[in-house]
Amino acid sequence: MNDLTPTPGGGCRSAPVLKQRGQREVFCGLTGIIWLHRKMQDAFFLVVGSRTCAHLLQSAAGVMIFAEPRFGTAILEEQDLAGMKDAHTELDREVARLLDRRPDIRQLFLVGSCPSEVIKIDLARAAERLTQVHAPHVRVLNYSGSGIETTFTEGEDACLASMVPVLKDTPARELLLVGALPDVVEDQMLSLLGQMGIDNIRLLPARRIDETTAVGANTVFALTQPFLGETHAALMRRGARHIPAPMPFGEEGTTAWLRAVTAEFGVDDATFDAVTAAPRARARKAIAQAAEHLNGKSIFFFPDSQLEIPLARFLTRECGMTAVEVGSPYIHDAIHGPDLDLLPAGPQISEGQDVDLQLDRVRAARPDLTVCGLGLANPLEAEGLTTKWAIELVFTPVHFYEQAGDLASLFSRPIRRKSVLRVEAAE
Amino acid sequence: MKLTVWTYEGPPHVGAMRVATAMKGLHYVLHAPQGDTYADLLFTMIERRNHRPPVSYTTFQARDLGSDTATLFKTACQDAVDRFDPQAIIVGASCTAELIQDDPAGLAETMDLKIPVIALELPSYSRKENFGADETFYQIVRGLAAPQDRTARIICNLLGPTALGFRNRDDVEELTGLLSDLGVDVNVVAPLGATPADIARLPAAHFNVLMYPETGEAAARWLEKTYGQPFTKTVPIGVAATRDFIAEVQAITGLTATADESRLRLPWWSASVDSTYLTGKRVFLFGDGTHVCAMARMARDEMGFEVAGLGCYNREQARAVRAVARDMGVEALITDDYLEVEQAIEALAPEMIMGTQMERHIGKRLGIPCAVISAPVHVQDYPARYSPVMGFEGANVIFDTLVHPLVMGLEEHLLTMFRDDFEFHDAAGPSHHGGHAPVAMSDASGGSISGKMMPDEAPSVAEGSNVIWLSDAERELKKIPFFVRGKARRNTEAFAAQKGLQQISLDTLYEAKAHYAR
Numbered sequence: 032m033n034d035l036t037p038t039p040g041g042g043c044r045s046a047p048v049l050k051q052r053g054q055r056e057v058f059c060g061l062t063g064i065i066w067l068h069r070k071m072q073d074a075f076f077l078v079v080g081s082r083t084c085a086h087l088l089q090s091a092a093g094v095m096i097f098a099e100p101r102f103g104t105a106i107l108e109e110q111d112l113a114g115m116k117d118a119h120t121e122l123d124r125e126v127a128r129l130l131d132r133r134p135d136i137r138q139l140f141l142v143g144s145c146p147s148e149v150i151k152i153d154l155a156r157a158a159e160r161l162t163q164v165h166a167p168h169v170r171v172l173n174y175s176g177s178g179i180e181t182t183f184t185e186g187e188d189a190c191l192a193s194m195v196p197v198l199k200d201t202p203a204r205e206l207l208l209v210g211a212l213p214d215v216v217e218d219q220m221l222s223l224l225g226q227m228g229i230d231n232i233r234l235l236p237a238r239r240i241d242e243t244t245a246v247g248a249n250t251v252f253a254l255t256q257p258f259l260g261e262t263h264a265a266l267m268r269r270g271a272r273h274i275p276a277p278m279p280f281g282e283e284g285t286t287a288w289l290r291a292v293t294a295e296f297g298v299d300d301a302t303f304d305a306v307t308a309a310p311r312a313r314a315r316k317a318i319a320q321a322a323e324h325l326n327g328k329s330i331f332f333f334p335d336s337q338l339e340i341p342l343a344r345f346l347t348r349e350c351g352m353t354a355v356e357v358g359s360p361y362i363h364d365a366i367h368g369p370d371l372d373l374l375p376a377g378p379q380i381s382e383g384q385d386v387d388l389q390l391d392r393v394r395a396a397r398p399d400l401t402v403c404g405l406g407l408a409n410p411l412e413a414e415g416l417t418t419k420w421a422i423e424l425v426f427t428p429v430h431f432y433e434q435a436g437d438l439a440s441l442f443s444r445p446i447r448r449k450s451v452l453r454v455e456a457a458e
Numbered sequence: 459m460k461l462t463v464w465t466y467e468g469p470p471h472v473g474a475m476r477v478a479t480a481m482k483g484l485h486y487v488l489h490a491p492q493g494d495t496y497a498d499l500l501f502t503m504i505e506r507r508n509h510r511p512p513v514s515y516t517t518f519q520a521r522d523l524g525s526d527t528a529t530l531f532k533t534a535c536q537d538a539v540d541r542f543d544p545q546a547i548i549v550g551a552s553c554t555a556e557l558i559q560d561d562p563a564g565l566a567e568t569m570d571l572k573i574p575v576i577a578l579e580l581p582s583y584s585r586k587e588n589f590g591a592d593e594t595f596y597q598i599v600r601g602l603a604a605p606q607d608r609t610a611r612i613i614c615n616l617l618g619p620t621a622l623g624f625r626n627r628d629d630v631e632e633l634t635g636l637l638s639d640l641g642v643d644v645n646v647v648a649p650l651g652a653t654p655a656d657i658a659r660l661p662a663a664h665f666n667v668l669m670y671p672e673t674g675e676a677a678a679r680w681l682e683k684t685y686g687q688p689f690t691k692t693v694p695i696g697v698a699a700t701r702d703f704i705a706e707v708q709a710i711t712g713l714t715a716t717a718d719e720s721r722l723r724l725p726w727w728s729a730s731v732d733s734t735y736l737t738g739k740r741v742f743l744f745g746d747g748t749h750v751c752a753m754a755r756m757a758r759d760e761m762g763f764e765v766a767g768l769g770c771y772n773r774e775q776a777r778a779v780r781a782v783a784r785d786m787g788v789e790a791l792i793t794d795d796y797l798e799v800e801q802a803i804e805a806l807a808p809e810m811i812m813g814t815q816m817e818r819h820i821g822k823r824l825g826i827p828c829a830v831i832s833a834p835v836h837v838q839d840y841p842a843r844y845s846p847v848m849g850f851e852g853a854n855v856i857f858d859t860l861v862h863p864l865v866m867g868l869e870e871h872l873l874t875m876f877r878d879d880f881e882f883h884d885a886a887g888p889s890h891h892g893g894h895a896p897v898a899m900s901d902a903s904g905g906s907i908s909g910k911m912m913p914d915e916a917p918s919v920a921e922g923s924n925v926i927w928l929s930d931a932e933r934e935l936k937k938i939p940f941f942v943r944g945k946a947r948r949n950t951e952a953f954a955a956q957k958g959l960q961q962i963s964l965d966t967l968y969e970a971k972a973h974y975a976r
Contacts (some may be wrong), residue, residue, distance in 0.1 A: 054534070055517050058492025077461075081553035081582060081712040086468040089498045090504075105459045109583045112557070119460035129461060145491045145554035150518065179554070250905025326804060406498030406510065413508030 043340075046380050050364065053385025056406055057335060057360060059178030060186025061142065062091045066426065068101040070211040071118060073137035073239050075129065076102040078176070079122065079152060080144030084130040086421045091422075101136070103129070107146055112407075119154050119160070130169055137168065137240045143175035170240060172197065182360040184258035184336045184425065187211055187299055189237055194263035197233075201245035206292065209235045209263075210256035213233055213428040220255070220279075220431055222407045223289060227298045235262075246271050253292050255279060258337035259371070260363040277369045278341035281349045281435045282314035287369075300319055310432035317436020318349055319342060324443040324450075325331055326351035328399035331392075334358035334384050335421035341370040342402075342424065343378065343440075354378035358389065376397065400446060417445050463794040464816055465773035470580035471552045473590025476673070477598065479511040479621035481559070483653040484511045484598070485544035485676050487535045489555035489562050489588050504837050507624055514538040518555075529872060532569060545654040546602065547571070548580035548594065574654065576601040586794075588672045588746070588772050591620055596676035602657040603681070608664055611713050613643045614972035615663045615681075617689070618674025619650035624749065626650055626832040629669060633694065636849045637667070639717040640707055649673075661685040665806045669693070669848070671748050672772060691781035697724055697760055697853045714782050722850040724857045728760060736762050736861070736915050740945070742808040743768040743798055744817055746833025747775020749847075749914070751782045753812055753831050753856070758786065760853070761860060766808045767791065769799070798913060800824075810863060815839070825944075827863030831856075838947045864888065925954045930964045949974045 049413075061084055064076040078084045087106035105125050110116045122141075130136055139161070141154045154173035161171040174193040176186040193211065206229060208220065209420070221232060226413045233244045247254075248270035252265065257278050267273065276291035277284045286307060293303055331337040331350050346352040356379040359367070371380075381389070393401055401411055401418045408418040419442055429438040467473075471488060479501050488494070495515050501507045502922040518527045539547065563577030575598050580590045595618075595884030600888040619626035624942050627650070634644050646656045660681060666689040668678045678689040685743065688710055694703035704717050741763045743750045747770040750784040757763040770779045778794045782921060783790035796956035800820045803811060805870075811817045811828040815836045821828030830839050831847070844851040865888045927935070931950075936945050946967075952960050955968035 052539075054495070054515050055492040056495050057492055058500070059491070061493070062496075082462075082465060082469040082586065083471075083553045084583070085462045085465045086472065087493065089464055090468075090500055091496050100463060103461050106462050107459060111459055112583055116459070118459070125461045147492070147928060148737055149557045172505060176819070178491035179518065179523070182492065189672060260891040263490055306966075310682065313528055322868045366483055378770075387537070404495075404499070405503045406495060407502070408945070409506060410510045446606075 037330075041376050041378055042372040043357075043374040043376055043378065044368055045159075046371075046376060049379055049381040050383050051381070051384060051385040051388060052457045053388065055182070055384045056184040056333070056386040056404055057250065057384070058091055059087070059145070060183065060185055060189055060419055061087060061144065061178075063176065063186030063190060064088060064102045064142065065091065067187060067211055069275075070214075071138065071240075072136060073083060073238050074101060074140060075133065076140045077126065077129065077137045078102070078142045078144055079147040079154060080104055080107065080142075081146045082106055086145045089434050090377050097220040101118045101133075110218050110273065112150065117247070118150075119157055122152075122157055123161065126165075126171075130165060132292070136270075137170070138240035139165075139169055139171045139237025141171065142186075142190075143173065143177055145177045145179050145343045147179045147430075148175060148179060150158075154432070155249070161257070162388070175253070184256070184338075185261075185361075187256070190263045191259060192261040192265045194235065195246065195262060196438060198269070199245040201247040202249060203231065203245075204249040204251075205231045205233055205245070205247075206296070207235060207244070207246060207250050207266070207332065208251040209252055209266070211236055212255055212430055213419045214238070214435060216430050219433055223306060223310070223431070224292070227302055229293065229296050231300070246253070251295055253288070254366060256289075256338075257341050257366050260361070260366060263363075263409075265365060273365070275365065275369050276408070277344065277373060278338075278342050279430050280338075280438060281345035282311055282318060282432060283312070283349055284341065284370075285347055285431050285435065286311060287373075307432075309437040314432040314435040319440035320442040321436060322350040324446050325400075325439065328446065329353045329354075329355050329396070329399045330402065330442075331355045331396060331398035331420070332357045332385075333393075333403040333407065334360040334381070336423055336425050337361060337367075338421075339402070340367045340451075344370045344374045345438065346442060347375055347415055349435075350374065350442070352400075352442075354403075355398045356381060356389075356392060358382070359386065400442060402442075417443050462795075465813065466816060467587035468497070468500075468793050469553055469582050470585045470587060470590025470593070471550060471578075471582065472500070473587040473592070473673075474548065474550060474580060475501070475513055475592040476524035476591045476620040476622050477509055477649045477948070478513060479507070480619065480649040480651050481512075481598075481654075483539050483545040484512060484656070485542050485547045486511075487531070487547055487562070488513055488515050488548045488552055489531050489534075489536050489550070489560060490515045490517070491554050492517045492553035493520065494552050494554075499623055503958040504652075504835075504842050507621070511621075512542065512544070516555075518558075523558065527558055528565055528627075529564055531560055531562055535566055535569060539573065543575065546574040546576060546598075547575045548578055548598065548866070550580055550939060556582050574601055580663055586772075591673040593674045595620075595674060598649070598654075598657055599660060599677040600680060602654050603660045603685070604658040605685075606659070608933070609645070609662050611643065612713065613645040614664070614688075614707075615645050615660050615666045616647040617666050617671070617678050617681075618670035618671050619647065620670075622833070623649070623650075623673070624737065624831075624835055624839070624878060625845060625847045625852075626670070629848040629852065630846055631844070632846035632851050633667060633669065633850035634693070636700070636704070637707070639715065640704060640711070640713060640762070641713045641715040642707065648677075652871070656818065659927070661687070663687060664705075665689060667707075668779050671775070672746050693748055693752050694848050695749065695852060696856070697755035697850070698720065698851065699752055699755065702848055717850070719850060722853060724760060724853040725849075727854075727857050728762065732860075733762070736864075738807070739763045739810060739864070740766040740808045741812055742803055742806055743808045743831070744767050744770065744811070744813045746770060746772050747779045749832035751778050753773075754782050754786060756810065756856060757860070758854070760823055761857070763860075764811075766804045769793065769802070771814075794821075807948055809942070809945065810860070825854070829859050829863050831859070862890075862975050863945050925951055926961045926962065928963050929965045930963055931962045934964055934967055946971070 123262040156174040158171045174189040250271035253274045278289040279285040279288035343354045343357040549566045566575045569852040639767045668689045693702040765786045771794040780790045812831045818828045950970040
């Protein structure tokens with residue numbers, strides 16, 4: 032087993048948190064649709080919003096590459112706002128047309144946006160009504176991905192939380208694993224747990240609606256993503272119990288996460304070691320190669336996806352980096368606590384953002400690597416800082432043992448690139 | 459309410475950002491929730507800008523709505539002025555802020571900021587990005603242009619280039635050189651690179667060159683009305699249009715100097731024999747009205763293509779696009795619905811698309827080559843090299859752009875001759891494009907048993923009709939090079955339908971070929 036005692040000087044769980052309020056350079060929760068619609072293969076995400084929402088969805092990740100995207104925006108027009116048309120009638124018509132054209136759709140999410148929230152279109156009522164119309168073939172749910180309520184990955188949280196109340200009841204003792212992961216990673220996770228005798232596993236989100244995700248008083252659940260606060264609360268309300276664990280990033284994080292989950296099911300040390308020894312060794316070796324370029328370097332996180340705290344834990348403990356500031360849009364003690372415990376004391380932990388003040392801090396600190404959004408990366412590079420775009424950390428398979436080396440490489444590549452380029456900028 | 463998958467234009471405040479980001483010494487205070495900051499990455503990533511757009515977002519949240527979003531706006535305004543020290547600011551609202559009706563203009567006016575404050579009213583629920591840019595630039599010009607005497611020497615302004623435009627940076631350089639040949643110096647280029655102080659100097663010029671009507675026309679019209687500055691109506695894209703533009707400038711200025719055409723290569727490149735294969739290639743054009751109109755004329759008159767269809771996504775240019783379409787004998791498609799464009803392209807089955815980033819994806823899906831000629835474009839269409847589309851060098855660039863997606867002339871002959879050759883086969887694609895996977899050829903070494911024992915496929919039924927392709931005809935069709943196969947299939951089916959045939963045999967295929975020969 033790893034030594035998971037906090038490093039000398041204590042962890043960061045009780046460190047003072049810098050909270051600032053100002054301009055936030057972050058995506059809104061609608062962005063989650065980009066990966067959720069690929070994960071849930073029979074789901075369609077219909078944003079009820081403005082042209083801005085549609086423009087965000089196609090620009091945010093440069094994703095204009097899907098032949099048949101299963102998302103779209105019902106764009107509100109002047110007549111909708113002036114009350115000249117009934118928004119619900121309009122919505123019913125658009126949904127009917129959509130479902131008619133796409134018989135492969137089995138679940139439809141009506142996704143609230145800033146404008147739909149401000150003019151108070153009741154999407155919950157619409158979802159209820161539309162479910163009655165289109166049941167049993169299509170289930171209609173709603174959640175808000177609006178920028179006035181959600182930050183980036185909170186969109187996935189809101190989506191998954193909206194599914195919890197409609198999950199079937201089960202009295203069975205089952206393990207529910209929560210968080211959208213790439214299929215390849217999900218399969219690795221299930222295989223590891225399966226080899227240790229844990230087979231009664233349900234996933235949220237399931238790949239298709241027909242799969243039998245259920246929840247009840249005997250369900251225990253673990254999160255595979257650190258941004259699922261609302262889903263966590265919704266599952267607790269259904270009587271399920273949370274297994275707190277560090278997030279499965281890196282060799283150490285994956286081991287700690289697996290151990291917490293398997294301990295719940297009485298897996299003994301011998302079995303655990305037998306199953307994990309080989310992938311752990313592979314992960315350590317892969318990390319070591321990338322860590323060569325990271326060792327002794329400093330890192331600064333702008334708030335983006337709530338992955339910052341577990342990633343800082345991974346980079347400091349397994350790659351030899353020093354964290355200067357770890358910014359997160361939100362910090363939930365129940366979820367981020369285990370990672371904060373392990374994060375060596377020292378960095379400024381910050382929650383929320385005033386981007387101009389934070390830019391002042393990063394310029395003063397001049398870290399070796401800055402993790403930030405796409406809007407800031409090139410401007411900071413132009414100022415001589417080395418950056419890693421945060422969004423790639425959300426879109427790339429980075430969880431569990433076999434991806435631990437890839438995860439480290441995402442951070443080492445910008446540093447290596449800077450060292451191989453031998454050309455000065457003009458001017 | 460209208461269901462949209464992809465959009466050609468963003469909301470109008472993104473148009474305002476294109477103007478603000480193009481300029482220097484100007485700051486935009488945008489009343490908007492978090493999330494609207496996504497627009498920054500259009501400039502920093504897609505256009506590779508090395509500065510943040512000069513935009514402060516007020517970032518209001520749900521919990522602020524009941525209380526005081528107005529104070530939030532004023533704080534953001536004051537912070538922006540203190541931190542960035544702009545010469546002027548523009549203030550406005552994004553779609554959500556428009557709904558909460560805080561009146562950014564009124565709020566900013568009460569603040570005594572000591573610099574000009576230009577208020578924008580951009581209706582988010584009825585207008586789009588190009589309108590936003592045009593209106594913003596117009597309001598800035600109206601607010602800042604100062605009465606003054608004309609210079610003695612004849613000078614002009616270049617109006618319309620913005621951030622995130624299609625080749626705007628290089629068009630400015632090309633036109634500056636061209637105008638210099640004609641004896642005209644450039645006074646101010648705006649918005650691209652202009653400061654508020656430069657905007658004040660606009661009236662010193664004798665006339666305006668309206669480069670992009672989409673983003674500069676309202677300002678050009680206002681300057682004409684207010685300061686008596688005429689503006690050019692020809693957009694100099696293509697050889698003929700550039701010559702027309704030169705004549706227009708000469709008529710305005712009375713100057714007689716001519717332009718240097720020694721670097722113009724398009725006419726000979728088009729006349730040389732390798733280009734013979736371009737003759738009558740059917741192209742479909744879609745994009746903003748200005749680029750489509752100019753490029754359609756080029757496609758027909760300077761490349762020798764056949765314009766099979768054209769259209770634009772910005773309704774503001776519909777009239778001009780319809781006129782060009784009439785001239786070309788085709789129907790104009792005016793729509794911002796991506797799916798409609800895809801349907802039109804599928805139905806017309808052109809041999810090449812001249813379009814935007816969206817059409818590049820349509821082309822990828824339908825297997826039709828695409829050259830990008832208009833915004834919106836992606837990161838690969840912001841080239842490092844000098845690459846204008848205006849003026850004589852622009853014509854050279856467009857020739858290359860339009861030829862590149864196609865199979866080379868000499869190669870096309872080889873493809874026709876060798877059809878089933880292991881190197882010159884369908885999946886190989888144009889030989890100057892790398893990255894095509896080698897196709898395993900079961901017959902390569904004299905034919906494997908499995909290859910020979912393949913049963914004949916069942917005859918296939920043509921889409922949308924009852925005509926059946928017999929297997930020998932189907933096999934022959936597959937031997938026709940991929941870039942003309944779609945057309946051959948459609949022509950043959952149309953021919954069969956016209957003759958009332960139920961089946962297409964090898965003979966039908968060749969009769970149809972003879973029928974459509976040109």
